[in-house]
Amino acid sequence: MNIHEYISSGIVESYVLGLSDREEAAEFERMCREHPEVKTARDLFELQLEKQAFVNVVAPPERVRKGFFAELDQAAAQDSSAVSSPVVPMSAPGHQRTTGNWARYLAAASIILLIASTALNFYFFQQYKSYSTRYNDLLAQNQLLTSNSNTIQTRLRSYESTISRLTDTNVTVVKMPGFPKGPSPASLATVYWDKRTKEVYIYVNNMPRAVPNKQYQLWALVGGKPVDAGTFDVNGDTVLLRMKNVLNAETFAVTLEKQGGSPTPDLTQLYVIGNVKT
Amino acid sequence: METTLSYNESELVKSLKERDNQSFKYLYNHYSNALYSIILQIVPDQELASDVLQEVFINIWRKISTYDQEKGRLFTWMLNIARNAAIDSIRSKAYQNSKKNKEFPTVVDVHTNSQMTQLNVDSIGLKKTLETLKSEHRVLIELAYFKGYTHEEIAAMEEIPLGTVKTRIRTALTQLREYLK
Numbered sequence: 001m002n003i004h005e006y007i008s009s010g011i012v013e014s015y016v017l018g019l020s021d022r023e024e025a026a027e028f029e030r031m032c033r034e035h036p037e038v039k040t041a042r043d044l045f046e047l048q049l050e051k052q053a054f055v056n057v058v059a060p061p062e063r064v065r066k067g068f069f070a071e072l073d074q075a076a077a078q079d080s081s082a083v084s085s086p087v088v089p090m091s092a093p094g095h096q097r098t099t100g101n102w103a104r105y106l107a108a109a110s111i112i113l114l115i116a117s118t119a120l121n122f123y124f125f126q127q128y129k130s131y132s133t134r135y136n137d138l139l140a141q142n143q144l145l146t147s148n149s150n151t152i153q154t155r156l157r158s159y160e161s162t163i164s165r166l167t168d169t170n171v172t173v174v175k176m177p178g179f180p181k182g183p184s185p186a187s188l189a190t191v192y193w194d195k196r197t198k199e200v201y202i203y204v205n206n207m208p209r210a211v212p213n214k215q216y217q218l219w220a221l222v223g224g225k226p227v228d229a230g231t232f233d234v235n236g237d238t239v240l241l242r243m244k245n246v247l248n249a250e251t252f253a254v255t256l257e258k259q260g261g262s263p264t265p266d267l268t269q270l271y272v273i274g275n276v277k278t
Numbered sequence: 279m280e281t282t283l284s285y286n287e288s289e290l291v292k293s294l295k296e297r298d299n300q301s302f303k304y305l306y307n308h309y310s311n312a313l314y315s316i317i318l319q320i321v322p323d324q325e326l327a328s329d330v331l332q333e334v335f336i337n338i339w340r341k342i343s344t345y346d347q348e349k350g351r352l353f354t355w356m357l358n359i360a361r362n363a364a365i366d367s368i369r370s371k372a373y374q375n376s377k378k379n380k381e382f383p384t385v386v387d388v389h390t391n392s393q394m395t396q397l398n399v400d401s402i403g404l405k406k407t408l409e410t411l412k413s414e415h416r417v418l419i420e421l422a423y424f425k426g427y428t429h430e431e432i433a434a435m436e437e438i439p440l441g442t443v444k445t446r447i448r449t450a451l452t453q454l455r456e457y458l459k
Contacts, residue, residue: 010448013455016350018358019422019447021429029349042350048458050312050353052407057311058318064328068306068335072299075339079297 006031007041016045158239165192165201165240174252176274183256184208189272191218191243191252198245200229202254207234207271210256217257219265220249231261251275287352294342302339309353310335313360320364320424330367334360365426407457415450422447 014020015028032039165171171192178187188205202218210216210233218229229252230243253273255265285293285304293301314331321327337359345355408416421427421435429447433440 008452010451013451014448016354017423017451018361019451032348045455045458046351046354048455049357050351052458053312053316053353053357057315059311060314060331061324061328064314064332064335065306065310067332069303071336072302072339076299 003031003035003037007038012038012041012045016042016049155239162203162240165194168194170194170196172276174274174276176252176254176272179253179270179273182270182272184271187272189254191274192240193246193249193252193276198247200243200246201240202232202243203240204232204234207254209234213259214256215259215261216254216271217261217265218243219253219255220246221251221253222248223250226253226265228261228263231257249276288347291345291347291352295345297339297342302335305338306335309356312353313356316357316360317364320361320426321367326367327364330363331360334363337363361423362426369426407454410457411450411453415446415453418443418446419450419454 011020011024011028015025020028028038032042171194174191174193176189176191178185184207187207189207190203190205192201192203193199200218200220207216215231215233217231219226220229221227227246227249228244229246232241232243251273253265254271255267256269256271257266285301290301290305294305310331313334314327317327317330317334318324321330334356338356341359345352349355408419411419417436418432421432422429427435429440429443433443436443
């Protein structure tokens with residue numbers, strides 16, 4: 001019989017459960033010493049059995065615990081008196097015994113106190129660490145919320161001012177569609193021109209982003225002569241952009257120019273153009 | 279403080295062998311449910327099973343110096359003490375009853391006829407896995423493990439050859455093992 005046949009013969013279970021006879025048990029113990037795989041199989045079955053023994057268990061009545069603990073304490077008391085009696089001097093046995101016990105109780109009490117205080121320290125330190133981590137997390141969260149809130153307020157203010165421009169009756173609205181022969185005929189931008197204050201705002205409805213190192217430049221044309229009205233970028237935030245004040249204009253137009261603008265427009269780069277309705 | 283202490287098995291065995299009372303209390307708190315449940319499978323009467331349990335723990339306390347870690351886990355050792363004590367108790371009870379009343383000559387009858395408070399322990403541990411066995415196997419495990427009969431006694435009672443008893447018990451045990459996994 002080889003070792004695997006031996007292991008799977010049922011001897012492991014029979015030995016562990018106490019069902020094998022003396023001879024079989026002795027042989028099994030010898031096999032465990034000589035063959036580690038037999039011992040491994042035994043350990044495994046014992047663990048399975050132990051695990052199973054804790055499933056669906058029933059608690060015994062409390063009196064068993066009290067009874068057993070009482071026996072233990074009684075035995076311990078007998079033990080300690082048996083140990084301490086030889087050192088008791090003949091003159092004052094009772095007195096010595098009490099001091100000895102007192103010292104023992106004090107020592108025991110102080111050790112218990114020490115353990116308890118160590119445990120409490122550890123517990124409070126863990127609590128402290130946990131609260132400190134949570135506090136820092138909350139702080140970071142709070143900062144994030146504040147900065148989000150600031151961003152949102154800024155955007156809200158710019159939307160509010162956009163709406164107030166759009167609804168102001170003194171403002172002239174100039175639609176500038178894409179120039180058909182220009183680089184981007186599908187573009188559209190709108191100029192809001194307050195003729196009383198001369199303030200000019202531009203709203204980019206649809207224009208491509210400027211290539212690097214280039215900027216869009218707004219021109220006001222009076223009698224065919226272009227006047228610079230400032231430069232702007234298209235960055236996806238669709239809000240009103242404040243431009244330079246314009247005194248007079250018949251037409252507004254936007255060209256793509258070098259960064260910072262040019263003195264005169266590059267007409268090959270005319271994106272949008274629109275007339276002021278009178 | 280005693281309930282917050284915990285031991286690994288080697289530490290526990292070491293403290294037990296030093297006869298440290300705290301470790302025996304830990305042992306009780308940790309293992310009494312499991313051992314009580316095993317005793318109940320053999321001794322269904324809760325009062326009697328409780329007495330057996332207390333006796334088992336006192337025996338563990340007395341015999342701990344004979345426990346050899348090389349031969350198996352602590353729990354296995356305690357399990358066998360519990361099983362033996364439980365079987366002893368039903369046998370002596372059976373003995374007393376049979377002296378009082380000659381009409382109940384067997385162990386099995388004593389249980390089913392006495393007015394005992396019984397729990398349904400069939401859902402616990404090994405007993406539960408018994409249901410998965412063929413009846414010819416289950417009977418043998420019942421007799422050998424839960425009633426404590428020797429293979430020879432079983433062979434005589436069941437009128438089957440001793441070799442067959444041994445083979446069937448071994449087969450049943452390897453099957454039980456599959457269900458324990």
